[in-house]
Amino acid sequence: MLAALVDRYGPPEVLVIREVPAPEPGPEQVLVQIHASVVTPSDVAFRNGELWIARLFSGPFKPRLPILGDAFAGTVVRVGAGVTRFAVGDRVAGSTGPELGAHAQFAAVDQHGAIVKLPEAAAFGAAAGVCDGGLTALPFLRDHGRVEPGQHVLINGASGSIGSTAVQLARAMGAVVTGVTSTGNLALVRSLGADRVIDYTAEDFTAADAAYDVIFDTVGKSSFARCHHALKPDGIYLSPTPILSTSMLRKTGRRARFAATGLRKPADKAADLIRLFDWVRTGKLRIVVEGEYRLADIAAAHARVESGHKVGAIVVNMSVTSMEP
Numbered sequence: 001m002l003a004a005l006v007d008r009y010g011p012p013e014v015l016v017i018r019e020v021p022a023p024e025p026g027p028e029q030v031l032v033q034i035h036a037s038v039v040t041p042s043d044v045a046f047r048n049g050e051l052w053i054a055r056l057f058s059g060p061f062k063p064r065l066p067i068l069g070d071a072f073a074g075t076v077v078r079v080g081a082g083v084t085r086f087a088v089g090d091r092v093a094g095s096t097g098p099e100l101g102a103h104a105q106f107a108a109v110d111q112h113g114a115i116v117k118l119p120e121a122a123a124f125g126a127a128a129g130v131c132d133g134g135l136t137a138l139p140f141l142r143d144h145g146r147v148e149p150g151q152h153v154l155i156n157g158a159s160g161s162i163g164s165t166a167v168q169l170a171r172a173m174g175a176v177v178t179g180v181t182s183t184g185n186l187a188l189v190r191s192l193g194a195d196r197v198i199d200y201t202a203e204d205f206t207a208a209d210a211a212y213d214v215i216f217d218t219v220g221k222s223s224f225a226r227c228h229h230a231l232k233p234d235g236i237y238l239s240p241t242p243i244l245s246t247s248m249l250r251k252t253g254r255r256a257r258f259a260a261t262g263l264r265k266p267a268d269k270a271a272d273l274i275r276l277f278d279w280v281r282t283g284k285l286r287i288v289v290e291g292e293y294r295l296a297d298i299a300a301a302h303a304r305v306e307s308g309h310k311v312g313a314i315v316v317n318m319s320v321t322s323m324e325p
């Protein structure tokens with residue numbers, strides 16, 4: 001199979017497309033032919049090696065896992081002898097988890113892992129996008145933010161993968177939602193259901209006074225210290241990028257939380273995927289996809305993600321024909 005490999009840290013050009021053996025599914029595994037995956041800021045961090053925290057996971061001197069990528073959507077092409085939940089031909093989507101490996105044409109996935117059947121009409125690109133932003137936005141807002149109807153929720157980075165999903169989920173949870181983005185993305189964030197939008201190039205949302213129950217900085221551009229006056233007295237600051245521990249940051253009843261959603265139990269992710277795809281099916285959740293790249297152009301996809309300004313998900317199309325010029 002073809003895969004994008006990274007065997008040393010560096011710029012997008014270190015990625016090479018190479019033929020490697022396809023994985024052999026074990027008795028409890030399905031072999032998925034991947035049609036679409038996404039490139040995320042985590043893939044960029046594991047490829048450029050610039051963050052020490054990323055190297056803690058992916059290897060101090062060279063990448064431990066040469067094939068990056070987590071979210072996938074595709075078709076089951078083989079099943080192990082003990083597989084009962086899936087059959088050849090099923091359209092599926094999911095997350096390969098910490099072992100990555102989704103930037104390839106095939107992946108072996110545990111039948112009890114983070115994998116679900118896709119609704120009939122779901123497109124593979126958007127489905128992979130659900131497994132990216134959805135699997136982070138949902139646990140943050142539901143489990144850590146415990147968002148309730150009528151609460152005021154601010155989403156910073158509202159045009160990104162996590163942010164564009166979070167705006168819609170917070171709204172579906174009954175919150176009054178403020179989305180923060182730059183001028184060019186204001187209309188998009190409004191169209192996702194934000195009650196109010198803030199252009200960060202013109203206004204500093206952290207200057208608000210006790211306005212929000214939840215501030216979810218999906219892109220880690222602020223800090224709890226800067227945001228705590230903008231939180232209500234028992235408000236919570238959420239960040240998917242590492243912050244100091246909650247106890248160190250606890251201030252006057254306001255709290256801060258970081259969580260590594262990628263490390264959640266696969267079964268919990270699968271249960272969330274069923275919910276997320278149901279919301280997609282019923283039109284409550286729209287996955288924003290900025291563009292689709294061929295596997296041959298994955299370096300360009302990385303460069304776009306590395307810019308820090310992608311809108312929604314950047315999809316990579318893994319089909320064989322995508323290698324043709």
Ligand SMILES: NC(=O)c1ccc[n+]([C@@H]2O[C@H](COP(=O)([O-])OP(=O)(O)OC[C@H]3O[C@@H](n4cnc5c(N)ncnc54)[C@H](OP(=O)(O)O)[C@@H]3O)[C@@H](O)[C@H]2O)c1
Pocket residue numbers: 040041042133136156157158159160161162163180181182183184185200218219220221239240241259260261262263305308309310311312
């Ligand atoms: N904790 C976990 O388990 C976990 C899981 C997944 C991801 N993450 C992390 O979560 C972060 C977000 O991921 P993502 O894929 O959602 O990011 P993303 O899609 O790459 O975010 C891009 C968006 O950020 C916006 N942005 C850039 N600068 C901004 C600023 N100063 N203020 C407000 N918005 C700004 C951009 O809007 P403009 O173009 O308008 O500026 C753009 O639309 C990444 O750091 C990722 O590594 C953590």
